[in-house]
Amino acid sequence: MNATLPTAQSLRAALAGLLDGLPPKQAAQAVDRLIASYRGETPTNAPILRDRSDVVAYAAYRMPATFEAVRSALDALVEAAPGWAPATHTDIGGGTGAASWAVAGAWEGPATTVLDWAEPALALGRELAEASGVPSLRAARWERARIGAALELAPADLITVSYVLKELPAAARTELVDAAAGAGQAVVIVEPGTPDGYARIIEARDRLTAAGLRIAAPCPHSDACPIAPGTDWCHFSARVSRSSLHRQVKGGSLSHEDEKFSYVVGTRFPAAPAPARITRKPQIRKGLVQLELCTRDEGLARATVSKRHGALYRAARDVAWGDPWPPEGTEGAEKAEG
Numbered sequence: 377m378n379a380t381l382p383t384a385q386s387l388r389a390a391l392a393g394l395l396d397g398l399p400p401k402q403a404a405q406a407v408d409r410l411i412a413s414y415r416g417e418t419p420t421n422a423p424i425l426r427d428r429s430d431v432v433a434y435a436a437y438r439m440p441a442t443f444e445a446v447r448s449a450l451d452a453l454v455e456a457a458p459g460w461a462p463a464t465h466t467d468i469g470g471g472t473g474a475a476s477w478a479v480a481g482a483w484e485g486p487a488t489t490v491l492d493w494a495e496p497a498l499a500l501g502r503e504l505a506e507a508s509g510v511p512s513l514r515a516a517r518w519e520r521a522r523i524g525a526a527l528e529l530a531p532a533d534l535i536t537v538s539y540v541l542k543e544l545p546a547a548a549r550t551e552l553v554d555a556a557a558g559a560g561q562a563v564v565i566v567e568p569g570t571p572d573g574y575a576r577i578i579e580a581r582d583r584l585t586a587a588g589l590r591i592a593a594p595c596p597h598s599d600a601c602p603i604a605p606g607t608d609w610c611h612f613s614a615r616v617s618r619s620s621l622h623r624q625v626k627g628g629s630l631s632h633e634d635e636k637f638s639y640v641v642g643t644r645f646p647a648a649p650a651p652a653r654i655t656r657k658p659q660i661r662k663g664l665v666q667l668e669l670c671t672r673d674e675g676l677a678r679a680t681v682s683k684r685h686g687a688l689y690r691a692a693r694d695v696a697w698g699d700p701w702p703p704e705g706t707e708g709a710e711k712a713e714g
Contacts, residue, residue: 382477382510384617387443390507394432394500431496435472435504438539442474442566444614445637446538448698449564450482452593452639455700456647460562462486462533468556469493469523469540473501473516475566479536480512486534488516493523524548527555535560541567541576553580557587562643569611569636577610577638589642594698595670596649602675610655610670611638612698650700652677657697665692669701 461483467476470490479486492498498518505513521527523540525548535556541549556563565580567573578601585591591598594612603610614635649672656668664682671677679701681692691703 382481382508382513384440384443384447386508386510387440387474387477387504388617390504391435391439394435428496428500431472431494431500434497435500439472439474439477441614441616441633441635442538443478444616445566445635445639446475446478446536446564447481448612448614448637449566449593449639449641450478452650452698452700453562453564453641453643453647454482456592456641456649457562457643457645460643460645460647462562464532465489465534465536466491466529466532466559468527468529468535468537468552469543470536470538471497471501473505473513473518475536475538476501476505476513476516477508479534480508480510485512488512489530489532490516490518491521491523491527492518493520495520523552525551527552529555529559531559533561534564535562536564536566538564538566539568541565541580542573549576549579550583553583554587557584557589557642561645562592562641563589564639564641566637566639569609569613569638571609574609574611574638577640581640581642584640584642589644590647591640592643592647592649593641594639594650594653596652596672602670609638611636613637613657652701654695654697654699654701658692658695660693665689667692667695667701 462479463486465476465479465486465488467473467479467488467490469492470476471492471494473490476488476490479488490498490501498520502518505516508514524544529535537552537556541552544552553565556565563584565577567576581591581595581601585598594610595601601610614637616633616635652669652671654667655670659666664680667679667681669677669679681689683689688702695701695703
């Protein structure tokens with residue numbers, strides 16, 4: 377990621393004045409309704425964000441978490457294709473622009489178009505982008521579009537679809553993923569880290585590979601997922617720092633929260649997926665680290681890394697859930713025990 381703007385801190389700074397003038401009770405009611413929609417099971421063809429108070433509540437409630445989840449997925453794409461950078465980016469169902477902020481933090485100056493069906497969300501997205509001071513965000517195009525079936529997409533180097541598929545009926549999800557696969561050189565799809573969210577990601581993954589894209593992340597291969605349906609789900613976690621504004625809106629007291637998400641990255645250009653990825657929080661014990669892995673050649677596997685593994689053990693103590701394995705520079709170290 378770039379060391380310059382935008383960052384999670386600059387996003388929080390842009391969000392800081394949003395609740396000024398909005399009665400706390402009204403903000404809390406909007407957040408409660410949005411949480412119910414976010415966690416619910418029923419997709420809708422109607423915009424969830426109806427007016428500015430809804431959009432302000434949504435931005436304070438969801439933008440920091442969406443930003444961190446998408447940024448984690450983009451990190452994995454950068455790792456798999458370090459020499460690639462998008463010149464154009466389309467953010468489907470981008471709302472107030474959290475994914476576009478993450479993209480602008482990953483590469484210098486991609487030309488972004490944000491598509492959404494809620495004009496209040498687009499309006500606030502423009503406002504936040506202007507406040508960012510980031511040239512590519514300030515130059516982004518914010519266009520109203522019906523998200524779902526029959527969406528026509530112009531070709532783009534990168535297409536992001538974050539927390540959108542849940543809102544669509546099954547047929548519209550299929551058409552949307554197919555349209556993204558046909559228009560994008562790289563497609564990044566993020567959903568909630570729930571069993572249902574993972575199921576939607578697997579459906580999307582299958583359609584991306586059927587359309588000829590290679591899986592660049594998180595999977596180490598483009599073959600079928602080794603998780604038996606109904607037995608588990610693949611998801612990851614991103615730490616989200618909370619501002620005082622965020623704690624106020626979400627009713628929490630902690631300085632952080634963990635956003636659980638599932639994702640897939642497909643590309644039409646060469647990419648080098650990680651040979652394995654850590655699929656659960658590493659378990660650190662005295663003298664050893666236990667890792668749950670999804671591997672290229674052995675499917676799901678468990679590795680035990682002990683002190684006798686030297687550099688590999690030192691690396692294992694520093695890795696996190698979702699990281700590639702083994703870390704760069706330790707490939708020649710002694711292999712961990714299965």
